[in-house]
Amino acid sequence: xxxxxxxxxxxxxxQDFGRTGQMHNGISKSGSMDPIAMKMAxxxxxxxxxxxxxxxxxxxxxxxxxxxxxxxxxxxxxELCLNDNxxxxxxxxxxxxxxILNFGKLLNGARAYIxxxxxxxxxxxxxxxxxxxxxxxxxxxxxxxxxxxxxAFNLTNQKCIYTNKLPNYAGNGYSGRYILRCTASxxxxxxxxxxxxxxxxxxxxxTATSNRMGIRLKEFAMEFEQPLDIISxxxxxxxxxxxxxxxxxxxxxxGQTIGGxxxxxxxxxxxxxILGQLKANDKVSFIFISAKDANQVLKxxxxxxxxxxx
Amino acid sequence: MSKSKYQVVPNGDSAITIIFNDxxxxxxxxxxxxxSSTIKQSLGDALTDIIPAYQSLTIFFKNEIIQLEKLIxxxxxxxxxPLTEVSYQSKTITIPVCxxxxxxxxxxxxxxxxxxxxEEVISVHSQQCYLVHMLGFLPGFLxxxxxxxxxxxxxxxxxxxxxxxxxxxxxxxxxxxxPVSSPGGWHIIGxxxxxxFNLESESPFVANPLDKICFSAxxxxxxxxxxxxxx
Numbered sequence: 001x002x003x004x005x006x007x008x009x010x011x012x013x014x015q016d017f018g019r020t021g022q023m024h025n026g027i028s029k030s031g032s033m034d035p036i037a038m039k040m041a042x043x044x045x046x047x048x049x050x051x052x053x054x055x056x057x058x059x060x061x062x063x064x065x066x067x068x069x070x071x072x073x074x075x076x077x078x079e080l081c082l083n084d085n086x087x088x089x090x091x092x093x094x095x096x097x098x099x100i101l102n103f104g105k106l107l108n109g110a111r112a113y114i115x116x117x118x119x120x121x122x123x124x125x126x127x128x129x130x131x132x133x134x135x136x137x138x139x140x141x142x143x144x145x146x147x148x149x150x151x152a153f154n155l156t157n158q159k160c161i162y163t164n165k166l167p168n169y170a171g172n173g174y175s176g177r178y179i180l181r182c183t184a185s186x187x188x189x190x191x192x193x194x195x196x197x198x199x200x201x202x203x204x205x206x207t208a209t210s211n212r213m214g215i216r217l218k219e220f221a222m223e224f225e226q227p228l229d230i231i232s233x234x235x236x237x238x239x240x241x242x243x244x245x246x247x248x249x250x251x252x253x254x255g256q257t258i259g260g261x262x263x264x265x266x267x268x269x270x271x272x273x274i275l276g277q278l279k280a281n282d283k284v285s286f287i288f289i290s291a292k293d294a295n296q297v298l299k300x301x302x303x304x305x306x307x308x309x310x
Numbered sequence: 311m312s313k314s315k316y317q318v319v320p321n322g323d324s325a326i327t328i329i330f331n332d333x334x335x336x337x338x339x340x341x342x343x344x345x346s347s348t349i350k351q352s353l354g355d356a357l358t359d360i361i362p363a364y365q366s367l368t369i370f371f372k373n374e375i376i377q378l379e380k381l382i383x384x385x386x387x388x389x390x391x392p393l394t395e396v397s398y399q400s401k402t403i404t405i406p407v408c409x410x411x412x413x414x415x416x417x418x419x420x421x422x423x424x425x426x427x428x429e430e431v432i433s434v435h436s437q438q439c440y441l442v443h444m445l446g447f448l449p450g451f452l453x454x455x456x457x458x459x460x461x462x463x464x465x466x467x468x469x470x471x472x473x474x475x476x477x478x479x480x481x482x483x484x485x486x487x488x489p490v491s492s493p494g495g496w497h498i499i500g501x502x503x504x505x506x507f508n509l510e511s512e513s514p515f516v517a518n519p520l521d522k523i524c525f526s527a528x529x530x531x532x533x534x535x536x537x538x539x540x541x
Contacts, residue, residue: 020358020359020370021358021359022359022449023359023360023361023370023446024346024359024360024361024362024444024445024446025445025449025450025514025515026445026446026447026448026449026450026451026489027449125509135448135449135490135492135507136490137449137509183320183322183323184319184320185320185321185322186319186320186321186327186329189319231329231330231363231364231365231366232363232364232365232366233321233327233329233361233363233366233367233368234321234325234327234359234360234361234363234366234367234368234370236321236322236324236325236368236370237322238322239321239322256446256447257361257446257447258361258363258444258446258447263321266320266321266322266323267322268322268323269322269323269324269373291320291323291377291378291379292377292379294323294373295323295373295377295378298323298373298374302374
């Protein structure tokens with residue numbers, strides 16, 4: 001029972017919701033960069049939403065199936081082929097032993113998720129199947145998949161009869177232009193009003209050095225009369241740190257647990273999944289909202305996606 | 311007007327941070343760890359993570375269970391109450407370190423910077439014990455307090471691309487051990503054969519905040535002998 005990686009893709013790894021409760025030991029969360037797309041993939045296969053999936057990044061893999069199963073691909077849109085037949089996101093695909101899945105050109109977004117009807121067989125580390133790619137533990141041997149790897153599956157007897165269908169509004173593509181909503185972070189008040197206004201009126205560009213640790217932005221370097229003197233504290237996912245060069249970094253799932261750069265703002269929980277779909281040259285701007293409004297936005301998002309709550 | 315002793319500030323929409331204005335000290339770390347246990351108990355399932363640091367405590371919570379503003383109020387009232395002391399049995403852990411050239415690429419430069427001999431650096435570094443203030447940056451990375459000011463040395467302007475696991479280093483006025491191989495800007499003065507992030511072990515981390523770390527100098531032969539036991 002396995003998947004064989006003919007080509008690994010740029011960074012293909014096993015992820016789930018990530019691990020919590022270990023940040024005080026220096027262990028960041030990891031997990032899917034776009035948890036909404038991950039949940040959709042599992043939901044379409046009627047699996048527990050937290051089941052481990054394969055996260056595909058920018059350049060997809062070529063995979064040979066060594067047994068029958070059903071799969072669903074969500075998130076970023078690629079030109080997908082099973083053998084020579086085109087297949088599409090958000091639909092259940094029956095595959096047979098010997099079939100080859102090929103990820104072609106990336107059409108939009110950055111990360112796709114492959115859910116499989118039978119469970120991926122990797123060990124749990126700190127209660128999660130996620131791969132911590134910067135420290136190399138968890139998932140498949142603590143690393144991204146390589147050419148020639150065989151990913152094993154647990155023997156189960158699942159049949160491919162599924163009735164879940166995504167509502168129309170849930171399967172849209174990714175525009176590459178985003179307004180990320182933010183609330184205050186620890187050092188927000190240390191920035192001047194002018195700096196905050198500039199920050200929220202600019203359109204930043206995502207750089208190619210972005211990864212699962214952080215999204216690096218360019219274009220408008222902030223100027224400081226003197227460096228801000230800060231006290232290190234726990235680094236939240238979505239923190240927007242202003243580095244000494246004046247450029248922002250949005251911290252992400254594999255980021256450090258304690259930060260040292262001043263944080264001007266923090267992306268709201270409801271918008272964190274978008275970070276997983278950012279790629280080089282995408283445009284990002286920011287808007288400040290209150291914590292109360294952030295909660296309302298999250299509530300509304302959860303209502304829209306109520307089928308994705310366990 | 312006296313400066314307030316702390317501030318409770320939002321850290322995004324699902325975390326808050328308590329910033330303490332006191333200087334870094336053992337008593338402040340005790341206070342932070344005590345507070346951390348109290349908050350853990352009172353928040354229960356609403357808590358996702360809690361990160362103590364030198365002068366701060368960050369609380370990650372589920373914002374569908376508790377609202378940010380309510381939590382800030384609750385924490386502020388909690389901070390007004392006398393803290394119940396949590397008795398933590400502090401351990402003293404001795405970490406063997408080989409300071410020989412093979413494992414200490416930056417030792418000579420650091421000694422030159424500090425205007426000491428290599429022997430003096432080793433002796434000062436290994437003669438005292440250090441307080442674990444917090445873990446962070448990498449899994450099991452210990453932030454240690456108590457480095458002699460005579461060994462203080464600014465971080466490298468260009469960080470090394472890969473520092474081997476177990477490297478013992480000095481950066482600014484801090485000393486620490488890299489538990490896993492990582493890029494880093496600290497000066498490497500030795501290496502321990504111990505595994506500081508051991509996923510095979512029941513307790514993957516060697517120490518907790520408030521424990522004491524002492525370094526004992528070992529030879530390369532001893533290093534290799536101890537290392538063998540871990541492979």
